[in-house]
């Protein structure tokens with residue numbers, strides 16, 4: 213089976229071209245592909261399938277030719293992946309499956325439009341919906357967090373003064389109330405940075421992703437963090453520079469909606485011997 217490897221700000225993905233939806237992807241196969249020692253290694257899998265050929269997307273073919281079937285590294289499925297859909301767009305453009313610099317892509321969280329500008333790919337994203345500030349507490353850190361829905365669930369905690377982002381142990385999932393997030397949640401920790409020319413706000417974040425653990429970048433998480441930062445600054449529009457371990461993403465709100473922009477690059481292609489993948493059950 214052919215694959216392509218790509219990443220957006222070091223949030224990396226195995227891309228599987230499956231235009232007719234023939235691949236029998238399973239949680240076990242996805243987890244094996246994402247295994248960084250026994251498989252290819254990635255934070256997730258992007259399956260490229262024609263909208264008309266995916267059972268979850270039937271009827272939407274008129275909106276977009278391609279559907280992003282996103283899977284987390286543990287084999288779970290997620291509704292949205294902001295870095296993934298940007299890498300997906302790069303793949304469509306490079307492989308000639310999409311024409312022009314701007315085109316629609318269907319995701320489980322709805323339709324997004326990707327716009328390619330050299331090394332940068334921007335996507336319009338679902339408008340983040342904020343829950344009540346402080347309604348969710350991250351334990352045992354006991355930091356208050358704000359739930360943010362970006363099509364997928366996020367819990368954003370602005371660190372108290374004096375708490376160093378690098379001091380957080382994100383080798384395991386931060387605790388949260390499962391009653392608040394029955395399907396799990398991506399947890400972001402954010403701290404302000406000094407102003408940066410060309411941006412209204414400047415922050416730094418780390419993230420423990422649902423289904424993938426700590427990743428070097430999270431696009432939907434950057435949008436969730438930007439939404440909380442703009443809200444806390446009483447700004448109803450603006451561009452937030454979000455520094456992540458893997459690089460910088462820009463999250464912008466205008467009265468037309470929200471966009472996420474940053475690098476998206478394809479680094480390799482190869483052949484998978486599926487029979488040699490140890491299934492991780």
Ligand SMILES: N[C@H](CCC[C@H](N)C(=O)O)C(=O)O
Pocket residue numbers: 223255256284289290291292293294295296364365398421422423424427429430431432433
């Ligand atoms: N782990 C996330 C999906 C990937 C999100 C992230 N990689 C991004 O770029 O948005 C979830 O289960 O909702």
